[in-house]
Amino acid sequence: MKKGSFQWMKSLNRTIILNKIRTDGPISRAQIAKETKLTPPTVSSLVSELIDKDLVIESEQGESIGGRKPTLLVINSDRFYIIGLDVGAKKIRAILIDLSGKTLDKTQTIIPKPISNEDLLSLIKRTISDLASIHETKEVIGIGVGMHGAVDVETGTSLFAPGLNLRDIPIKKALEAEYDVPVKIDNDVRAMAFGEYWFMEEKKDENIVTVNIGIGVGAGIVLNGKIFHGKYDLAGEIGHMTVDLNGNQCSCGNIGCWQTLISGPAIGEAAIKQLELNPNSHLLDMIDGEKHKIEGKTVYEAAIAGDSLCIKILEKTGEYIGIGLTNLIHILNPSKIIIGGGVANASPIILPKIKETIAQRGLTNQAKATPIYCSDLGSFGTAIGACALILGEIFEGDVSVVG
Template sequence: MKKGSFQWMKSLNRTIILNKIRRDGPISRAQIAKETKLTPPTVSSLVSELIEKELVVESEQGESIGGRKPTLLIINSDRFYLIGLDVGAKKIRAILIDLSGNKIDKTQTLISTRISKEDLLILIKRTISDLTNAHDTKEVIGIGVGMHGAIDVETGTSLFAPGLNLRDIPIKKVLEMEYDVPVIVDNDVRAMAFGEYWFTDEKKDENIVTVNIGNGVGAGIVLNGKIFHGKSDLAGEIGHMTIDLNGRTCSCGNVGCWQTLISGPAIADAAKRRIELKSKSMLIDMVDGDLQKIEGKTVYEAAIAGDALSKEILEKTGECIGIGLTNLIHIINPAKIIIGGGVASASPIILPRIKETIAQRGLTQQAKSTPIFCSNLGSYGTSLGASALVLGEIFEGDISVVD
């Protein structure tokens, strides 16, 4: 794996120009100067450097407005590459992309049970090697990591990975020492949310929320085009907001958390309870009478096959999701909400009920009509989002114009 110079790109004015070309290219030098307020000599000098470094190329000539036709500029997308990692409880997914987000390759590695943090770091490095060995001519400039659980974003440390029962994993430190490129580590749902913002939000709505509903429930919040972390990186733990004061006990120890009503295990538990109370369902035959084999996915498959009980449970789940999302809309008022995770696979049944509930409970007409979508980034959505964390630093870092 060849390594590129990330820091060289990060000077203020280079970042401004790179982002302008990325967003609006093909674009001329004169137009860049006009729209960024940088002086023409500054733009000309920095564009020359960017061309020399092969980050930018001249693509074609624009229309003349009374003189020589201007030469237009675009990002040289396939010059540098990024790696995105999704470190879950059972597997590591990795993706290699170019600067335009085009997927070059992907791979995944299974994580064994009872793994140590030292062995996990070795496995992460092996996954990166598996991905890059076939592309050893690619010049990689950064690695993004979406890690499940609690993260210290500043140090890139996994404070607690509940699915692996591991604490204090120095991901950023170890990977930067190994590969000598910048590494950005964040929570997996926040990485997924930034991927939604970066790769699928064509209008670049700056305030969006992605809610991941699977074995647990979490959210990634993008405000003003930046991931919102909160005071101590706790923002987004919406699965643990209380919805039912008399509800079931959550894994966190509290009672009536949203997660106890809408997660995959919650859907499966609801089906088991109803069957134990003598409700009829084809689920019984689907699991050969062993109710412990019922999963959220099983309930969805039964509902699609016409099982009335399963459909009823999923519709109730959609209503509960809608209640929680209505609360979220009233607090954050996002431009749109994206739903990801395994439960989103049941969108044909749950999405209409979600929208119906929000339409009933929203405070204003605008709140009632908040756009709700299911993610289409696929199983590598978090990996792609992790790579977007690096793209965001390159193209949209916290900058001000200095001329």
């Protein structure tokens, strides 16, 4: 795997110029100087360095405003590449993109269980190497990793991966030693959130929240274009805010967490309870009467087939989600909320109820109208977000902020 020079780029002025070319290119040297307030000699010198490094290329000539036509600059998008990984509880998803964000290849690997720290690191390395070997001519400039569970972002260590029952995995240290490129690690939901922010097609909303609803519930918060971690990397654990004092016990040990009402397993448990009162539900036919097979996906499939019980369960789930998101709106007042994870696949049923609930409970008209979307990044959303961690560092500098 060829390796590109990442650290060389990370000077403030180079970052400013690179990002200006990325966002506004094709653009002239004179226009860069005018809009960034850098001196023309500084811009000229740094652009020459960026061209020498093949990061920037001269693409065409612009309109003359009295003298000779200026030469316009663009990012050399297909010169360097980034690998992003999503290390989940069951699979490792990996993706290879260029500097424009175009996907060149992707793959996924099943994680065998039980597995040790050493074996997981070996599997991660093999996944990276296999993907890179298919594209041996590509020059990889960095590796991003979205890791489920608790992550120490500064050291790049997985503190606790609950789905694998592993602790203290030195991912950043191991990968940088193996590949000699910078590695950025963050929690999977935060990586997904930054990917949503980075790859928005329209003008970027600076403050967004991505809520991942699957086996568990967590959030990634992007404030002023940076990932918010809180003082000790705990920001975003909204699945464990208490919403029902008399509710079910959560996996965290507390009672009535939001997660106990809206997660995939919670939807399955609600269906199992309701089946005792609704024995004619189509859901029983789908699982051959074996109630232990019921999960959130099963409930959605039955609802789409027209089962009234499952439709009601998902609508109630949408209401619960809407209540929690209303609390979130009143605390953070984001410009946009994006819902990801397996439960988001039920958006045709749950999204209208979510919006209806927020419209009823929002404190102001602006709060009631907060845009709510379901993610369209798909199952590789976290891996794409992991790539965005590297892109953000290249073009905008540090992408994280603590409390």
